[in-house]
Amino acid sequence: MGEVVNAFVAFAVIVFIVRWATTSKNEPSEEQAAARALQFRPKKVTPDMTETISTMFPDMPRENIHYDLLRTGSVQQTSDKIIERGFLEAPPPAYFTLYPRSATARAPAPAVPPRPTGSSTSAAKKSESLISRFQLEQRAATAEEIAAEADAGGRAAWEDTAEKREASLRERKAKMILAARQRLLAQQAEKSSG
Numbered sequence: 001m002g003e004v005v006n007a008f009v010a011f012a013v014i015v016f017i018v019r020w021a022t023t024s025k026n027e028p029s030e031e032q033a034a035a036r037a038l039q040f041r042p043k044k045v046t047p048d049m050t051e052t053i054s055t056m057f058p059d060m061p062r063e064n065i066h067y068d069l070l071r072t073g074s075v076q077q078t079s080d081k082i083i084e085r086g087f088l089e090a091p092p093p094a095y096f097t098l099y100p101r102s103a104t105a106r107a108p109a110p111a112v113p114p115r116p117t118g119s120s121t122s123a124a125k126k127s128e129s130l131i132s133r134f135q136l137e138q139r140a141a142t143a144e145e146i147a148a149e150a151d152a153g154g155r156a157a158w159e160d161t162a163e164k165r166e167a168s169l170r171e172r173k174a175k176m177i178l179a180a181r182q183r184l185l186a187q188q189a190e191k192s193s194g
Contacts, residue, residue: 037094043073057082066099067091130177138172140181 045066052075053065058083068088081089082088091099131140156172159165 006153025122027147037098038070038092040071041044042070045073049075053082061090063091063095063099063101065086067095108147131181134174136177140178 049069050062050066053069054060056079057065063079065088067090068081069075072078072081078088131137135146156168159168
């Protein structure tokens with residue numbers, strides 16, 4: 001019995017020494033370090049995956065999205081979790097040592113055209129209204145038609161062809177714009193008289 005215990009202890013010491021010798025020489029890989037710090041093996045996450053969820057849920061912090069994607073590896077599972085719970089867990093402090101904020105919090109700048117400066121562009125912007133954009137100047141000038149547009153939000157009948165549906169939609173838009181203009185003129189008249 002004593003020989004079995006001695007053999008077992010000798011075997012354990014040899015395994016311990018071999019492990020200590022091999023781990024001290026080889027640095028752990030980045031993946032192993034991440035797995036130790038996060039306490040799970042991170043899945044492969046592309047910037048497109050994070051961007052997809054970020055565009056679907058713009059109020060969700062990108063760090064939380066990236067952390068959950070590292071755990072699940074699936075856009076579908078992460079988005080389902082957001083829909084079910086309404087939130088994602090915040091990553092632990094170890095996450096930020098491996099993935100600095102600048103790498104994950106980097107939101108792409110929206111493609112907004114540069115704003116033109118100068119008085120000519122602001123004057124042109126002010127002069128264009130919905131009435132001019134939809135070429136409703138003649139219809140807006142006639143008081144009878146504006147008064148007749150009170151039923152602007154009525155339901156339209158389903159038309160047979162796409163062209164008729166498009167024309168119906170255009171007409172309903174025009175009626176809504178004219179009705180809104182009528183309400184605005186009425187409000188301005190109340191303010192000036194009162």
